[in-house]
Amino acid sequence: MTDFDPSEYDPQTVAIRYGYQRTPEGEHSEAIFPTSSFVFGSAAEAAARFGGEVPGNIYSRFTNPTVRTFQDRLAALEGGEACVATASGMSAILATMMGLLKAGDHVVCSRSVFGTTTVLFNNYLARFGVEVTYVELSNLESWEQATQSNTRLYFCETPSNPLGEVVDIRALADIAHRRDVLLAVDNCFCTPILQRPLDLGADIIIHSATKFLDGQGRCLGGAVVGGAERVGKEVYGFLRTAGPTLSPFNAWVFLKGLETLPLRMRAHSDNALNLAQWLQSHPAVTAVHYPGLEDHPQHAIAKQQQSGFGGVLSFEVAGGRDAAWSVIDATQFLSITANLGDAKTTITHPATTTHGRVDPEKREAQGITEALVRVAVGLEAVADIQRDLARGLDALG
Numbered sequence: 001m002t003d004f005d006p007s008e009y010d011p012q013t014v015a016i017r018y019g020y021q022r023t024p025e026g027e028h029s030e031a032i033f034p035t036s037s038f039v040f041g042s043a044a045e046a047a048a049r050f051g052g053e054v055p056g057n058i059y060s061r062f063t064n065p066t067v068r069t070f071q072d073r074l075a076a077l078e079g080g081e082a083c084v085a086t087a088s089g090m091s092a093i094l095a096t097m098m099g100l101l102k103a104g105d106h107v108v109c110s111r112s113v114f115g116t117t118t119v120l121f122n123n124y125l126a127r128f129g130v131e132v133t134y135v136e137l138s139n140l141e142s143w144e145q146a147t148q149s150n151t152r153l154y155f156c157e158t159p160s161n162p163l164g165e166v167v168d169i170r171a172l173a174d175i176a177h178r179r180d181v182l183l184a185v186d187n188c189f190c191t192p193i194l195q196r197p198l199d200l201g202a203d204i205i206i207h208s209a210t211k212f213l214d215g216q217g218r219c220l221g222g223a224v225v226g227g228a229e230r231v232g233k234e235v236y237g238f239l240r241t242a243g244p245t246l247s248p249f250n251a252w253v254f255l256k257g258l259e260t261l262p263l264r265m266r267a268h269s270d271n272a273l274n275l276a277q278w279l280q281s282h283p284a285v286t287a288v289h290y291p292g293l294e295d296h297p298q299h300a301i302a303k304q305q306q307s308g309f310g311g312v313l314s315f316e317v318a319g320g321r322d323a324a325w326s327v328i329d330a331t332q333f334l335s336i337t338a339n340l341g342d343a344k345t346t347i348t349h350p351a352t353t354t355h356g357r358v359d360p361e362k363r364e365a366q367g368i369t370e371a372l373v374r375v376a377v378g379l380e381a382v383a384d385i386q387r388d389l390a391r392g393l394d395a396l397g
């Protein structure tokens with residue numbers, strides 16, 4: 001089964017079956033095509049391919065069959081017309097900006113986005129005359145107020161890292177479209193299994209495939225999903241010219257990751273909710289941030305636009321940085337690393353790692369306190385994860 005209408009199938013089936021053209025060898029698992037160029041039958045055929053009169057592969061900076069399978073499958077899962085795969089999540093964001101913006105354009109961006117995304121805007125795109133204003137993610141009025149006559153793009157992540165803040169995507173898309181602005185959503189934390197931003201009105205979806213799409217912390221990659229013109233031509237045009245394309249090896253790993261994505265996302269969400277509820281009841285924990293908790297400020301919106309709450313949560317402990325670090329250091333099998341979306345649970349102290357370069361006052365104002373610990377909940381038995389965290393928490397008394 002290769003060519004079928006993905007809208008008629010469950011995502012679980014699409015994630016396993018869609019988009020592959022089996023070769024004459026009859027292989028069952030998808031083949032990898034590690035080739036930089038492709039061969040033509042004649043000079044005339046080469047001329048026709050280069051001239052665009054005949055479709056087909058020319059060079060792997062433009063197209064590659066393994067990469068195409070990953071792109072087609074992810075596009076089907078997100079409900080998008082086009083998907084372009086990139087070498088990393090950051091190059092997906094870069095390709096989007098370079099493909100769609102020009103000097104003099106303005107972007108409104110959520111304050112709660114991946115740290116390197118703000119570095120890309122502030123240190124690099126700014127040099128080329130693209131201006132950015134940062135706003136509070138869930139405050140729709142602040143997006144509207146920040147919009148200027150030259151605003152071309154809204155950019156956000158929902159839920160955000162590490163506090164799990166959520167924005168109403170449909171409402172934000174409405175505000176954007178009334179002003180002729182495009183909405184790009186970094187869907188890294190939910191993946192299309194838990195949230196489909198295009199269905200809610202977003203125009204562009206960004207992925208760091210490095211995270212849940214891989215699922216086992218092996219490869220870097222990214223993707224942009226959206227319309228045939230905007231993503232399939234404009235973003236793709238930058239990518240094939242500048243070259244931060246995805247390697248076929250990594251595309252193959254992500255294809256294998258997609259096969260289990262629906263099962264994994266539900267398991268990550270179940271484990272995280274279970275852990276969040278347990279943390280709430282622990283006397284050493286002063287706050288738990290997880291959109292699946294009923295007292296989370298955007299719980300109602302999260303419940304409406306997501307079919308699960310994802311695998312990332314954070315919590316605060318009494319006693320500031322020393323207490324937070326002691327909880328992290330008391331764990332025995334949790335990995336002290338900033339990656340997320342892995343079968344292995346990871347634990348970090350955002351204030352001194354992922355958000356360490358943010359001005360301390362701004363950081364505190366955003367809620368990233370010294371007492372905050374982030375856990376990207378993996379797929380180990382939740383009772384064991386709990387026990388590993390309890391070691392340090394119980395010692396805090």
Ligand SMILES: *Cc1c(COP(=O)(O)O)cnc(C)c1O
Nearest residue numbers: 088089090114186188208210221
């Ligand atoms: C990791 C991450 C990125 C960047 O992806 P890379 O693959 O590391 O380049 C972008 N957005 C979010 C939300 C991320 O978590």
